[in-house]
Amino acid sequence: MKKLVTYFVLVFVLILCALPVCSASNGSNVIRNWVPRLSDEYFAIGGVELGKSSSEYVKSIYGEPQKVSTSMSPLYGEMETVYRYGESFTIAFVDDYAVSIAVNANNGLKTAHGIQVGDLWSKARAVYRMPWREIYSKNNQTYNYVYRGAGTWRMSIVVYNGKVKSIGMLEME
Numbered sequence: 001m002k003k004l005v006t007y008f009v010l011v012f013v014l015i016l017c018a019l020p021v022c023s024a025s026n027g028s029n030v031i032r033n034w035v036p037r038l039s040d041e042y043f044a045i046g047g048v049e050l051g052k053s054s055s056e057y058v059k060s061i062y063g064e065p066q067k068v069s070t071s072m073s074p075l076y077g078e079m080e081t082v083y084r085y086g087e088s089f090t091i092a093f094v095d096d097y098a099v100s101i102a103v104n105a106n107n108g109l110k111t112a113h114g115i116q117v118g119d120l121w122s123k124a125r126a127v128y129r130m131p132w133r134e135i136y137s138k139n140n141q142t143y144n145y146v147y148r149g150a151g152t153w154r155m156s157i158v159v160y161n162g163k164v165k166s167i168g169m170l171e172m173e
Helices: 002-018 055-062 121-128
Strands: 027-031 067-072 079-085 089-094 097-103 133-137 142-148 153-160 163-171
Touching (some): 121 142, 121 163
Antiparallel strands (some): 027 133, 079 089, 097 163, 133 142, 153 163
């Protein structure tokens, strides 16, 4: 149950990144609508591509997941199947294609451009350039840098003490 809650918290954070509301008393929120969108090639972690990879393809790379859960997705209004590999790698599928990919530990999984949890933010910034949205939380002293992709694709890089803490990718539909 705790793992499922963690997954939904990540999805909730990514959804909030798309909303233009943030309380100034708890941090800051900057939106740069002029920043170019990232191309599709940026939206992959560990060889799993957002919007393209099927569940069978993922199993061909990583084997059977340690945990599988299926439920109605509040975001998509359809059944969503979530594969969990260990405590730190999660992939969600709708209609058998990846709609969400998340990694929250330094487990060796990298984005298509070589960024992984534990890397310095400066390395990620050099690769991805200026983020579309930047959210700073005073409460837990983290930055959430959000990038836009094609259509409704989003990538979130959470940074704490100058290092990448988690990477999430989501098709927001």
